[in-house]
Amino acid sequence: MIYLSRFQFPDAEKEYDVLMGERKTCYDFYYPFKVLSKNSLRLITFDSITILYGGNGSGKTTALNVIAEKLRLFRDTLYNRTHYFEDYTKLCDYELEHELTEEKRIITSDDVFDFVLNLRTVNEGIDRKREDLFQEYMDAKYSDFKLKSLDDYEQLQKVNLTRSRSQSQFVRKNLQDNVREHSNGESAFYYFTNKIKENGLYLLDEPENSLSPEKQQELVRFLEDSVRFFRCQFIIATHSPFLLSLRDAKIYDLDTEPVKVKRWTELPNVREYYDFFKAHEAEFEN
Secondary structure: OOOEEEEEOOOHHHHHHHHOOHHHOOOOOOOOOOOOHHHOOOEEEOOOEEEEEOOOOOOHHHHHHHHHHHHOOEOOOOOOOOOHHHHHHHOOEEEEOOOOOOOEEEEOHHHHHHHHHHHHHHHHHHHHHHHHHHHHHHHHHOOOOOOOOHHHHHHHHHHHHHHHOOHHHHHHHHOOOOOOOOOHHHHHHHHHHHHOOOOOEEEEEOOOOOOOHHHHHHHHHHHHHHHHHHOOEEEEEOOOHHHHOOOOOEEEEOOOOOOEEEOHHHOHHHHHHHHHHHHOHHHHHO
16 A cells, blocks of 8 residues: 655755755754755655665654654654754655555654653552552451451451452452563564554654564564555665565665665675675584
8 A cells, every 4th residue: 555655855956045044044953954965865756665774874764754744644752853844844745645544653763662661660660569569468467457446447358358368369459450561572562563553654763673583573574464454554764684675665775876776685784694694604504
């Protein structure tokens, strides 16, 4: 499924005209100006899966943020949005093949990191409460409690409850269901599968972060199925060889001047992996 069919960025000449405006002369930092134009990235035409490949500073994250800003996509965390973003996105243009649905989102590494951190914090809070309940159980079970007034009735109920139940039963009764705790990789993978719905446009910024090679391959299968069966479109910034191998992905190499479309097996990062394992091939066969 293709929702966004093309996106056009301003060239260096248009950027220059804006930056030479009178009110811009007192600044020396113009982000996102001058980032994408340095490699002559003007136009991206999209397939169901489009990948922006490049090293640090290549502009792949900037491109995603600009697209997300222009299309007003949902996001969970703030990002480095200078007041020049509005000036820059006014110079951009795009075309849709199908109208965007409510399922339109950019997912960044910060989103995933914050989710994993918050989940861990919640679980730690629940663990602390569990310890408090264990102590409360022991105090009540072995206390020599006597009813002195009606005000003590609630405490009496608690004592009787603890004496009739095991410690684990008492804790489960008085503690909310624990948030299921995963490893960081499992939690990160859950974040993607929870946020990505059918019939949607999704921009993913380096989704391989926090994911093991095994989980990256699971994510690849999930993304391919989401395109094939659930009418999703993905635009992904990555240098992971697993994600670069996504079936039928269109890959833009932002490290070239000008930017070119390449096969994933042609990319320098992938070739490095290939050459490394090829050099150690005999060790794997022993």
